[in-house]
Amino acid sequence: MYDLIIVGAGPAGLTCAIYAGRKKLNCLLVTGPNIGGETNTTVDIQNYPGYEGSGAELMQKFSASARKWGCEFLEQFVAKITKPKEFVVELDDGKKLDAKAVILCYGRQRRKLGVPGEDRFFGRGLSTCATCDAPLFPNKDVAVIGGGNSAVEGALELARIAKKVYLVHRRDQFRADEVTVETARKNPRIELVLSSVPVEI
Ligand SMILES: Cc1cc2nc3c(=O)[nH]c(=O)nc-3n(C[C@H](O)[C@H](O)[C@H](O)COP(=O)(O)OP(=O)(O)OC[C@H]3O[C@@H](n4cnc5c(N)ncnc54)[C@H](O)[C@@H]3O)c2cc1C
Numbered sequence: 791m792y793d794l795i796i797v798g799a800g801p802a803g804l805t806c807a808i809y810a811g812r813k814k815l816n817c818l819l820v821t822g823p824n825i826g827g828e829t830n831t832t833v834d835i836q837n838y839p840g841y842e843g844s845g846a847e848l849m850q851k852f853s854a855s856a857r858k859w860g861c862e863f864l865e866q867f868v869a870k871i872t873k874p875k876e877f878v879v880e881l882d883d884g885k886k887l888d889a890k891a892v893i894l895c896y897g898r899q900r901r902k903l904g905v906p907g908e909d910r911f912f913g914r915g916l917s918t919c920a921t922c923d924a925p926l927f928p929n930k931d932v933a934v935i936g937g938g939n940s941a942v943e944g945a946l947e948l949a950r951i952a953k954k955v956y957l958v959h960r961r962d963q964f965r966a967d968e969v970t971v972e973t974a975r976k977n978p979r980i981e982l983v984l985s986s987v988p989v990e991i
Contacts, residue, residue: 792818795879795889796861797868800827803895804852811859818862818887820879825853825865827897831913836925868896903935907991916991920944929953935988942966942974949979958983 796806799821810817824830832845841848857863870880877889900918902908908916917923920934924947932952934945937959943966945957957974962984964971974980 791876792816792887792889794818794891794893795820795877795887796893796895797871797879798822798827798895798897799825799853799856799863800895800897801829801849801852802897803827803893804849804856806893806895807856807861808852808859811856811861814860817860818864818889819856820864820866820868820881822867822896825863826850833913837922903988903991905988905990911991920947924948924951927952932956933958933983933988935959937961937964937966939966939970942970945974945980946970946977949974949977952979955980956983957981958986958988960987961985 793815794810794817796803796810796817796819799807799819803819803821804826807817807819826846826849829835829845829849835841835843835845835848838848864881866885867882868879869882871892872878872880877892879887879889879892881887917926920940920943924944927948928951930952931954932948933956934941934948935958936944941957941959942964945955949955955977957980959982975982
């Protein structure tokens with residue numbers, strides 16, 4: 791019986807493992823397919839105080855710290871979690887592990903367009919987070935794809951930094967809040983490209 795099973799070994803899971811190790815908990819980290827998580831794809835970390843370098847290098851440091859504090863690593867996939875009394879964590883090979891507590895750190899999946907070129911350029915100029923990545927595009931021409939609040943607010947955020955922002959939307963009307971859309975329409979750096987669907991990047 792583990793005191794704690796952590797599911798996922800991105801920055802959240804690895805940090806969790808450091809804390810659990812320091813508390814001397816009998817802890818297991820089930821890493822899934824990707825130790826380091828999404829941050830492994832970051833070419834240049836710019837927002838972690840005191841650190842300059844790639845995301846993969848930073849995640850190696852996180853991982854080394856987590857191992858140092860004694861949390862056990864298991865490179866498998868969690869398939870199911872039940873709680874008949876204590877938690878039962880079932881792995882993809884059918885093995886079952888008992889734990890008093892489980893912390894889920896399995897990240898999220900970003901919705902993609904599904905067009906050619908998307909995987910190739912992801913993290914290399916193609917981003918799914920304007921708040922995270924707008925500062926990477928000073929004085930550049932950028933395109934934001936979508937018509938909801940994330941897209942229109944992202945376009946406004948980028949318009950403060952980029953030279954020109956094309957806001958590409960498949961319909962002729964936006965799902966975003968009208969007041970936000972109005973602000974975007976009035977922004978001289980934003981050009982609306984409506985009723986248009988990207989087919990390749
Ligand atoms: C291209 C790119 C650049 C980025 N740049 C930055 C940046 O510069 N600065 C910044 O602060 N943030 C950046 N981010 C965001 C940052 O990477 C994420 O916010 C962060 O990785 C989320 O951490 P997480 O631990 O919650 O999840 P993730 O990093 O997504 O990790 C999920 C973990 O769960 C595991 N897992 C999934 N399913 C299972 C399962 N069933 N069983 C077991 N394990 C499982 C995976 O193997 C992985 O280890 C960037 C993201 C991307 C994509």
